[in-house]
Amino acid sequence: MQTNTDSGQPVIEISQVTTSFGDHIVHAGLDLDVRRAEIFALIGGSGSGKSTLLREMILLHRPDSGSIRVLGTDLHGIGDDETLALRRRYGVMFQQGGLFGSLTVAENVGLPLREHTDLPDTLIDEIAALKIAMTGLAPEAGLQYPSELSGGMMKRASLARALALDPELLFLDEPTAGLDPESAAGVDVLVRKLRDMFGLTIVMITHDLDLLWQVADRVAVLAEGKVQGIGSMVELEHMDNPAIRQFFDGPRGRAAHEQAQAEAKKTSVETGRPSSKPK
Numbered sequence: 001m002q003t004n005t006d007s008g009q010p011v012i013e014i015s016q017v018t019t020s021f022g023d024h025i026v027h028a029g030l031d032l033d034v035r036r037a038e039i040f041a042l043i044g045g046s047g048s049g050k051s052t053l054l055r056e057m058i059l060l061h062r063p064d065s066g067s068i069r070v071l072g073t074d075l076h077g078i079g080d081d082e083t084l085a086l087r088r089r090y091g092v093m094f095q096q097g098g099l100f101g102s103l104t105v106a107e108n109v110g111l112p113l114r115e116h117t118d119l120p121d122t123l124i125d126e127i128a129a130l131k132i133a134m135t136g137l138a139p140e141a142g143l144q145y146p147s148e149l150s151g152g153m154m155k156r157a158s159l160a161r162a163l164a165l166d167p168e169l170l171f172l173d174e175p176t177a178g179l180d181p182e183s184a185a186g187v188d189v190l191v192r193k194l195r196d197m198f199g200l201t202i203v204m205i206t207h208d209l210d211l212l213w214q215v216a217d218r219v220a221v222l223a224e225g226k227v228q229g230i231g232s233m234v235e236l237e238h239m240d241n242p243a244i245r246q247f248f249d250g251p252r253g254r255a256a257h258e259q260a261q262a263e264a265k266k267t268s269v270e271t272g273r274p275s276s277k278p279k
């Protein structure tokens with residue numbers, strides 16, 4: 001668990017954002033801050049506007065009004081050069097992986113380096129191999145095509161590509177969706193390692209309660225166009241708000257919490273120290 005997030009500076013500052021599609025208001029004056037080096041999760045029911053907000057943070061969609069600052073840059077009216085410079089500073093792992101099917105994993109991972117740098121091919125290949133190894137894939141996976149990968153391998157390959165340019169900020173869209181429990185647990189460990197070892201700020205959208213209990217420092221619950229509550233899972237669990245309660249009161253919510261408590265107990269027995277999880 002990150003212990004210094006309270007003093008962390010915001011790397012994303014969202015203020016009074018409104019977004020609508022026709023008559024449909026998705027964000028109605030939404031405020032949110034993400035602090036440096038925290039693992040931050042966005043949760044909310046289907047259609048609550050999580051993906052749209054993520055798309056706004058990565059410059060794929062513009063809100064109708066309000067302000068979004070990412071890594072100190074105001075996204076409103078941002079020019080092409082600034083956009084390019086900002087895009088180099090964050091990585092995105094899309095839900096479906098977003099890998100090019102006609103390229104090998106290594107070629108996919110090397111692609112951002114070819115697009116954004118003048119590095120020689122040999123160095124790009126070396127960096128791609130390093131990123132592939134960082135995500136726990138075997139070196140041979142670099143030679144495979146996306147269609148030859150399992151779901152877990154696909155997520156890791158996509159993550160390796162998101163890490164290609166050594167981002168300060170990483171966006172993960174449903175990083176464990178569609179994975180078996182073992183692969184999903186591997187992603188939990190990987191996400192925490194990336195933050196702990198490289199100080200990355202991680203913003204993720206997830207419905208995975210295990211992932212939320214195991215790795216998220218703070219979680220924001222979206223509903224009715226606004227953030228209904230924000231805090232650690234323990235803090236949220238004690239908030240009296242119907243949009244928040246539904247995440248904890250269902251059978252999946254209870255099972256994930258029980259598992260998190262069991263894991264925390266196991267860690268404290270193994271290390272002889274009290275565990276910081278669940279928070």
Ligand SMILES: Nc1ncnc2c1ncn2[C@@H]1O[C@H](COP(=O)(O)OP(=O)(O)OP(=O)(O)O)[C@@H](O)[C@H]1O
Binds near residue numbers: 046049051
């Ligand atoms: N390009 C678009 N055109 C019209 N409506 C859109 C568009 N993108 C999103 N919406 C609508 O905006 C609302 C929010 O969508 P969004 O994908 O952000 O929700 P979400 O919280 O990510 O949902 P889910 O968990 O199901 O992925 C939905 O009602 C969706 O239909």
